[in-house]
Amino acid sequence: MLARPLCGWAAFTLLSVFCPAYPFSHERPLGRPRQAIRRPCCGHLPGWARCTATAHVAHGQAAPQRLEMEAAVLGALMLEKDALTTVVDILKVHSFYADKHQRIYKAISTLFDKQEPIDQLTVVQQLRELGELELAGGVGYVAGLTMHINSAAHIESHARKILEAAVKRELISTAHDVLRDAYEDTTDAFELLDATEKNVFQVSEDNMRKGVDSMQDLMVKAIKELEEKKHQKDGLTGVPTGFSALDRVTSGWQPSDLVIIAARPGMGKTAFVVSAMRNAAVDFKKAVAIFSLEMSSLQLVNRLISAEAELDSEKIKKGNLADYEWAQLNHKISALSSAPIFIDDTPALSIRELRAKCRRLKAQHDIQLVIVDYLQLMSGGEAGRPGVNREQEIASISRALKG
Numbered sequence: 001m002l003a004r005p006l007c008g009w010a011a012f013t014l015l016s017v018f019c020p021a022y023p024f025s026h027e028r029p030l031g032r033p034r035q036a037i038r039r040p041c042c043g044h045l046p047g048w049a050r051c052t053a054t055a056h057v058a059h060g061q062a063a064p065q066r067l068e069m070e071a072a073v074l075g076a077l078m079l080e081k082d083a084l085t086t087v088v089d090i091l092k093v094h095s096f097y098a099d100k101h102q103r104i105y106k107a108i109s110t111l112f113d114k115q116e117p118i119d120q121l122t123v124v125q126q127l128r129e130l131g132e133l134e135l136a137g138g139v140g141y142v143a144g145l146t147m148h149i150n151s152a153a154h155i156e157s158h159a160r161k162i163l164e165a166a167v168k169r170e171l172i173s174t175a176h177d178v179l180r181d182a183y184e185d186t187t188d189a190f191e192l193l194d195a196t197e198k199n200v201f202q203v204s205e206d207n208m209r210k211g212v213d214s215m216q217d218l219m220v221k222a223i224k225e226l227e228e229k230k231h232q233k234d235g236l237t238g239v240p241t242g243f244s245a246l247d248r249v250t251s252g253w254q255p256s257d258l259v260i261i262a263a264r265p266g267m268g269k270t271a272f273v274v275s276a277m278r279n280a281a282v283d284f285k286k287a288v289a290i291f292s293l294e295m296s297s298l299q300l301v302n303r304l305i306s307a308e309a310e311l312d313s314e315k316i317k318k319g320n321l322a323d324y325e326w327a328q329l330n331h332k333i334s335a336l337s338s339a340p341i342f343i344d345d346t347p348a349l350s351i352r353e354l355r356a357k358c359r360r361l362k363a364q365h366d367i368q369l370v371i372v373d374y375l376q377l378m379s380g381g382e383a384g385r386p387g388v389n390r391e392q393e394i395a396s397i398s399r400a401l402k403g
Contacts, residue, residue: 242279
């Protein structure tokens with residue numbers, strides 16, 4: 001179960017069901033550059049590369065760039081050995097606009113990963129080993145980067161300006177693709193809308209990283225949370241499940257928790273999470289979303305009706321109910337029909353789609369609990385990346401649910 005803020009909204013909780021007996025298949029893991037629907041012009045390039053390739057997108061205007069700051073940052077990185085630790089979580093290779101700056105930063109990052117010294121000589125040597133020295137401007141250009149820099153005092157500020165320009169280029173690239181595809185008669189409008197939303201959110205995911213919290217800030221948040229919890233008379237500080245023994249241990253599903261329920265097929269995983277969902281929504285009025293990748297939404301509702309009305313599921317399936325059972329059903333499901341439960345049965349749901357839908361549900365309905373049934377049926381993205389098996393992709397999906 002996962003609860004975390006998304007794009008500034010309050011935290012919610014996500015519960016994922018895992019079936020270890022489900023067969024693995026080969027699909028693409030998370031973290032690859034995004035792809036829009038069609039790429040007739042630069043479609044062979046990843047999204048960040050298209051930003052550089054499309055330098056002039058409207059009215060002859062050049063893409064946003066900070067070439068002087070890029071040169072200053074690279075020069076500072078070669079002057080001070082600890083400078084890279086300041087910007088390594090801000091800048092990526094594709095954050096630089098100039099191709100030669102990308103190659104130089106890549107060489108610096110490679111030296112950093114190998115824990116080797118970073119200076120003008122080692123960077124030149126690394127570029128030479130990569131066969132990219134001339135493409136990076138040659139020895140004279142690399143040496144000139146350090147000529148007008150005295151220190152790395154303002155490197156973080158410069159790095160953030162470079163990042164801002166990179167984000168703008170990615171947004172321009174996405175907007176350019178949307179504009180081109182929207183004019184095509186063969187484009188499905190809803191596929192284009194979905195692809196656009198995923199691409200824009202991916203820009204945010206790629207460039208906005210969670211920072212480090214100080215103990216002082218965390219202590220203030222902890223005290224405030226304790227003050228709110230003291231008003232809970234029943235001791236339930238999270239989303240209740242309705243199972244008293246479990247709630248006594250957990251105090252309800254807590255924000256920021258990822259809980260994976262694992263069992264062999266037929267052991268009652270779905271029955272448990274559906275019961276917990278019903279209790280949270282009906283008895284405690286907590287908004288709940290369930291992403292059912294195995295059962296259709298109608299099948300799931302019929303299962304809820306069967307449990308709520310205390311009627312045999314086979315009778316519900318066949319519609320073979322006596323008059324008194326119809327009366328019993330109509331009486332019992334009144335509370336269920338008004339419960340804040342939201343069901344999505346999209347097959348092969350990806351992490352990006354899940355996040356986008358959760359953001360909308362949080363903004364519109366303030367959901368407190370998200371259930372995924374079940375984990376192996378989720379998609380990490382494009383299938384068939386060489387060297388990556390389905391087990392590794394499942395691990396990536398699990399990390400993304402928590403991250």
